[in-house]
Amino acid sequence: MSSTSGDGTPGRVLVVEDDPVTGRFLTYLLGERGGFDVTHTTDPAAALQDVRSQTWDLVVTDVEMPGMTGIQLLRQLRQISPHLPVAVLTAHASFDNVVSALRDDADEFLEKTVPPDQLLATVGSLVAKGRAARLANRQAVLAIGAHPDDVEIGAAGALLAHRGMGHEVSILTLSRGARGGPESTRAGESEMAALAIGADLYLEDLHDTSIAEGDPTIATISRVVQIVRPTVIYTHSLHDLHQDHRNTHQAAMVAGREVGRVYCFQSPSATVDFRPNHFVTIDDQLEGKLLAIGSFASQTQVRDYLKPDLIESTARYWSRFSDGLYAEAFEVIRDAVTASLSDAPHPPAAVGPTEGAS
Template identity: 50%
Template sequence: MSTGYVVLVVEDDPDAAVYMRTILQRVGMRPHVTGSPREALELLASTTVDLILTDIELPGMTGLEMIGQIKLTCPTVPIVVMTAHATVSYAVDALRAEADEFLFKPIRKPQLVEVIERLVTKARAAATPATVVLAIGAHPDDIEIGIGGTLAAHRAAGDAVVILTMSRGARGGEADDRQGESLAAAELLGARLFLKDLEDTRISAGDPTVGIIEQVVAETGPSIVYTHSANDRHQDHVAVHRAVSVATRRVPMLACYQSPSATVDYRPNRFVSIDGFTDSKLALLRAFGSQSGIRDYLMPDFVLATARYWSRYGGGTYAEPLEVIRDTSAVRRATGGTSTGATVVPVSHDTALVGDPGALPGVALGPDTTFRPDLTFRPDAERHDRS
């Protein structure tokens, strides 16, 4: 095990200090050991550490007094307090001083390593800005049908999800009903919803559509955008795709989900495993009650059968397909980055519909994953009068 964590140990007992240093070095950590609180504070002024491990009874000032000074300059660095005196008052004082953990001596190696790794991992996760994912659709329920499971996985991974729906879907039902359903689905997902009121079946590929999308992009700062494919029979879906392509040109990643009206030219090159998130997707679709009785593709068996089919090209039991159009970011390091928690298997367009791409290695879908997009579009001109 080699984490490389830098740990400041403040311990005035020579034997205990050697013990701590030995344990940390053996697991690949880099300890700085001192018995003086003042030396520890001086070290913190010039050195970045991942965690501080301190005794309470120290010369010159107590460990708790030292914590108070550390919190002024290094408020996010986790601190573990250790003592040989197992008293409730010490534990209470440590918590009041905002220590992250309180350990009684003697401390066993597995316990010490587990605490350090847990606290450092938590601190690093808190310091990492959440990835913002923007999903754009023409009508209520378009997004949830296409990538409801993927968005649920994003939320489970701590990503911020934003939904932009361009119309209230008046041609496919009562606009007020569909608005309420959209709000309910967004609440279930924990997403921020932008619901616009462009005319259903007459959405433009230019302004005001482009302007609306640009405004939401500027306000939310996404690094991943999902939208309709150009390979779709519905004119609103194609228009939104074209508008998104223009309005999100500076967003690192753009990928297209499958709609029920997608044509046979829809050729995905990424397959996101949504194992563990199918119930979440079905719950999102149930929110659209006005549509469930008139749209066969909203039936649970239909939804699961579709996801089951796409899993043949990737890992897991259920998958959602994506046409990745653009990804200009760097490859995510194996030990860093943010992912959906779902598995994504890359498949080239030459093999997307034949062979056994399930044998290809999976990668985590995140803002730093590099894709090879196919930029060929063949939209169908057939017009739809219902959304």
């Protein structure tokens, strides 16, 4: 049997089992013999955290554990990751009351006494199912900025939150910011910042301070859209004093017209007309955001808007519209609900926070 599928990486299996002996056995069987990438945890609460923050193809869980029953775990897993297959380990599948209670929720029941080869085969098909569902529900984020550091200032927290949910994240920076410092330095800084976020970087070479609203900007963004196939776009707001930012916004609206979710971030040059209606809590991402912005060391000395206390206090301010201590603010151009209306040039913006990286 094969433990890999699709992109060739081993299927990722999370085993939740409070009995260490059974846990070790499953880790050995699925990992060493099956070739899966297996993580074993004895704590259901830790398992939920793992599912929130990483990408998995299958969860294998025991029924009875201290702190949380298999039923409770299963219900919560369904809320966090509806398409992730969950297999429940049982002693006797057919005679267990718990099993009948779980019948509707679990994808499969694995009897602990089943022969190893049979267990591996079942896990293999569940992993394939999980992988297929994950790819079908693939989320790819493209953040588009005119200059190095624009995307990081406006949306690094949200991008880190997307990464935490296993989404692909790419950054497109249209110019190398030659007017703001040595070009080679800022290119290296952009790469470090993208690395800190876990994003792929597309660093283009349009002329700083004269980025056009038409071509070549539209063609440049379109090319990256073709490669990344984003489901979510973040870019500049139209409500911005800097012409490069406004033109990047306009070009992104054209190049990204097929994309279902489009949000505009705040730049230091945003005007008072920047009126966000989508807020992403970034309490867990603030540190990472500051780290990413810290990559632009050649600028932090000369640009006040890159100072950590300003980044932090801006996020602190926007948290009054979110449920945490720090937030990033976005104007909604389109969200998934209106995706089918995306042929319209300027659909009405949604009101209020929408489902997203919060």
